[in-house]
Amino acid sequence: VAQRDALKARAAQLLRDKGAVLVAHYYVDGDLQDLAWETGGIVSDSLEMARFGRDHAAQTLVVAGVRFMGESAKILSPEKRVLMPDLDATCSLDLGCPEAEFAAFCDAHPDRTVVVYANTSAAVKARADWMVTSSCALEIVSELKRRGEKILWAPDRHLGRYIQEQTGADMLMWNGACIVHDEFKGLELDLLREQHPEAMILVHPESPKGVVDKAHVVGSTSALIKAVVEGSAREYIVATDNGILHRMRQLAPGKTLIEAPTAGNSATCKSCAHCPWMAMNGLQGVVDSLEQGLGEIHVQEPVRGKALACIERMLDFTA
Numbered sequence: 001v002a003q004r005d006a007l008k009a010r011a012a013q014l015l016r017d018k019g020a021v022l023v024a025h026y027y028v029d030g031d032l033q034d035l036a037w038e039t040g041g042i043v044s045d046s047l048e049m050a051r052f053g054r055d056h057a058a059q060t061l062v063v064a065g066v067r068f069m070g071e072s073a074k075i076l077s078p079e080k081r082v083l084m085p086d087l088d089a090t091c092s093l094d095l096g097c098p099e100a101e102f103a104a105f106c107d108a109h110p111d112r113t114v115v116v117y118a119n120t121s122a123a124v125k126a127r128a129d130w131m132v133t134s135s136c137a138l139e140i141v142s143e144l145k146r147r148g149e150k151i152l153w154a155p156d157r158h159l160g161r162y163i164q165e166q167t168g169a170d171m172l173m174w175n176g177a178c179i180v181h182d183e184f185k186g187l188e189l190d191l192l193r194e195q196h197p198e199a200m201i202l203v204h205p206e207s208p209k210g211v212v213d214k215a216h217v218v219g220s221t222s223a224l225i226k227a228v229v230e231g232s233a234r235e236y237i238v239a240t241d242n243g244i245l246h247r248m249r250q251l252a253p254g255k256t257l258i259e260a261p262t263a264g265n266s267a268t269c270k271s272c273a274h275c276p277w278m279a280m281n282g283l284q285g286v287v288d289s290l291e292q293g294l295g296e297i298h299v300q301e302p303v304r305g306k307a308l309a310c311i312e313r314m315l316d317f318t319a
């Protein structure tokens with residue numbers, strides 16, 4: 001503990017000395033989340049991370065999350081230095097949607113408006129008309145449907161299906177999934193629900209339909225935290241990465257939080273619901289990035305400029 005506290009103090013000092021701000025996601029380690037709050041940074045969902053990084057005066061952003069989050073920050077603020085604790089922290093949705101295959105998919109359907117989830121590479125975003133995150137996807141797709149546009153959606157098939165069911169929009173889907181949320185199981189959730197009949201069920205929409213259909217609240221990480229804080233229930237079953245429990249416990253200390261079941265977490269694995277790439281972020285990575293300039297994100301032109309258009313469209317729409 002003493003060693004961890006010393007590392008945290010060192011990271012805080014470096015953030016101050018270098019005029020840097022820490023922008024973290026709710027899934028990263030609790031120490032990093034606390035460091036962000038204690039040093040004037042933020043912990044939030046991917047939409048607010050992008051907005052905060054763009055609007056903050058600091059010329060160095062340390063983005064603790066996965067690679068697409070650092071890339072979005074750099075695309076929005078090319079003049080800033082964007083560092084990440086570990087550049088290898090990627091995302092299965094990003095990995096499962098390679099640029100060339102995605103471009104061929106778009107080429108085959110030129111009549112469709114291309115909407116991509118934030119969890120994609122800069123090159124994929126460069127090919128899109130709109131970027132969305134889980135906190136604004138419903139709103140934006142509803143608007144596109146109202147305008148009579150047909151949609152090409154990538155890459156998360158569960159989020160896409162959920163949005164399609166909610167809006168009735170004409171959506172052609174890429175077949176991607178998040179390896180973390182894909183593991184939540186509807187049948188096991190039924191059993192857990194029987195043991196906790198009063199519990200409110202909170203589900204991130206990257207989860208399969210059998211889980212989403214049982215939810216009281218479906219939403220982004222921010223929406224799920226809000227549901228715990230504002231909900232009248234005493235118990236909450238949470239179907240998303242368990243890194244989020246840190247913030248939920250801080251904001252709603254009296255409430256009982258129960259991890260939703262995955263294929264393995266009851267018997268063999270205590271924490272299956274944790275993203276291996278989010279877990280690559282640590283205090284040491286923050287120190288190394290600031291001390292040695294490691295983990296800097298670069299996004300080359302013209303990809304950056306093209307990707308900027310679809311991110312700005314989303315930020316303007318949700319402003």
Ligand code: 13P
Binds near residue numbers: 119135178
């Ligand atoms: P949010 O935008 O809801 O924070 O989700 C990001 C993510 O990667 C979920 O797995």
Ligand code: SF4
Binds near residue numbers: 066091119180
């Ligand atoms: Fe990607 Fe899933 Fe990890 Fe989120 S939790 S970063 S969607 S792999």
